[in-house]
Amino acid sequence: MKEDYVVCRCEEITLQEIKSAIKQGAITLDEIKKYTRAGMGLCQGRICSTIIIEILKEHGYLPQYSAPPHSRIPVRPVKIWEYIGEDQDV
Amino acid sequence: MYKRFADAIIIGGGVTGTAITYYLSKTGIQPILIEESNLNAGASGACDEGIVLQSKHTGIMLDMVLKSAKLYKTLEDELNYPIGYRNVGGMIIINEEKYIPVIETFIKKQQQQGLNIHMLHPSDIHKQQPGLSKKVVASAFSKDDCNVYPFKLTLGYVEAAKRLGAKVLLHNRVNNITINKNTLGDKRRELRITTNEHEILTPIVVDATGCGSRQIGKMLGLEIPVFPSRGQIVITEQIPPLIKHQIMDAKFIVAKHKPQLVEKNNALSNLNVGLTIGQAETGNTLIGGCREQVGYNTSTSFSTIREIVKNAADFFPFMKDVSIIRSFAGLRPTTPDNLPILSQTPIPRFYIASGLGGDGLSLSPIVGKIMADLIMKGNCNIVDISQLSLDRFFNIG
Ligand SMILES: Cc1cc2nc3c(=O)[nH]c(=O)nc-3n(C[C@H](O)[C@H](O)[C@H](O)COP(=O)(O)OP(=O)(O)OC[C@H]3O[C@@H](n4cnc5c(N)ncnc54)[C@H](O)[C@@H]3O)c2cc1C
Secondary structure, three states, rough: OOOOOOOOOOOOOOHHHHHHHHHOOOOHHHHHHHHHHHOOOOOOOOOOHHHHHHHHHHOOOOOOHHOOEEEEOOOEEEOOOOOOHHOOOO | OEEEEOOOOEOOHHHHHHHHHHHHHOOOOOOOOOOOOEEEEEEEEHOEEEOOOOOOOOOOOHHHHHHHHHHHHHHHHOOOOOOOOEEEEEEEEOOOHHHHHHHHHHHHHHHHOOOOOOOOOHHHHHHHHOOOOOOOOOEEEEEEOOOOOOHHOOOOOHHHHHHOOOEOOOEEEEEHHHHHHHHOHHHHEEEEEEEOEEEEEEOOOOEOHHHHHHHHHHHHHOOOEEEEEEEEEEEEEEOOOOOEEEEEEOOHHHHHOOOOOOOOOOOOHHOOEEEEEEEEEOOEEEEEEOEEOOOOOOOOOOOHHHHHHHHHHHHHHHHHHHHEEEEEEEEEEEOOOOOEOOOEEEOOEEEEEEEHHHHHHHHHHHHHHHHHHHHHHOOOOOOOOOHHHHHHOOOOO
16 A cells, blocks of 8 residues: 555545554544544444554554444434424424 | 653643643743543533633633633644634523513623623624524524634644644553652652653642543542533534534523523433524534533533534524434533632642633633743733632632
């Protein structure tokens, strides 16, 4: 992988940015996300998570450090009107 | 176990601890910052982006935030780091006629203390913030409210402090603090910090652990009354720049001053939900907010998230067609009187900077400066911090 390879396409975060976050001390998926925004975009890390875990492993961090970030509401992007239901008086 | 010395130790890698590390480093000493997980693991990684002046009560809180706002103006240059500081201006929006006099009185006092704030003319409200529902009948506006990106702010403080000689120990939990009895007169060895990896002797320790403070206090036999107050935030997809300002529902302020005016018998107020909304530089909007007393639980709940987005659609009808992509919850480190603790303690050279509640981001540079003064000079001339001392909770009468 080249340094300018885009690891997270939603937020446009490159391999180089991931590596520099690891250098600054980020060693889990959640920490990489906070340092770089990788995984914060529309797909919520569905695509880039596995790549980032591989990069972490290459840097010597054990898979148990790579617990996935909390899965939280919503599971997929949802329009607010769908979420609150059409019966609601808004 | 590595044994070492440090000029000072700061515990907690949130906005408070990193700011203190930076301002202490500037005085010429070389502190070590210790964080059990990573930067922004606590409230500072689960908050909005607001440097909000107009929500502060007159007196010491407004005094501190005014001084903080001034420091923020030059902070990005000073740290030489892109912290995402933006002067967006802020609105406190009112959707109930009966709230108007409360807010008018509130801002009159703020103006007297020097805050740049005014009520918008009703015909200007929707020009100032297009897209706002016609239900909004009045609004205060302060052009001095700002945004800053907390993840970059802490990194900015840390990188600048490191250049001055500070060190950072991540993934180190402070498990114990003890007082060294037999130091042979060597002040450098007075306090002993034990983490999962290190043992460090130091003359100065600062607790900046937010909701971890009670735990830290127990290690030294101190009662530090800081309790969690949960907030939940919903993030939307990136949209064009439509939310121009940092916006807050007047209900939050009215609930404090005239609680009897705020309806208690509907779902929204039971959850203590009042809209906060802002749009990040990326285009994502951040919608909050609520205050829930649920202990140390940081999960999000379907019912609260639903109330929050319903509220957003109510105030901004166009938001109905915007998608939400994520939610999270954070714990505000809150004290019984809602004022922070910036204080010395009965233990010489053990200090506390905690209990910043919902204001820690707004106050971070001034808190860093106050603590650096308190630690290095023994007192602080910036504001009268006697009101923020730990012993205020125990000196009754
Ligand atoms: C939903 C929400 C929205 C908010 N919005 C705003 C806003 O718009 N503007 C604003 O000004 N404020 C806001 N706040 C408040 C703000 O987030 C907090 O006041 C601030 O982040 C507190 O920072 P802190 O550094 O004091 O504590 P924290 O950020 O909680 O940091 C404490 C750190 O200490 C570490 N720690 C704890 N125990 C130990 C130990 N034993 N050893 C080592 N490390 C330890 C933790 O891991 C943590 O990283 C909001 C808060 C919430 C929850």
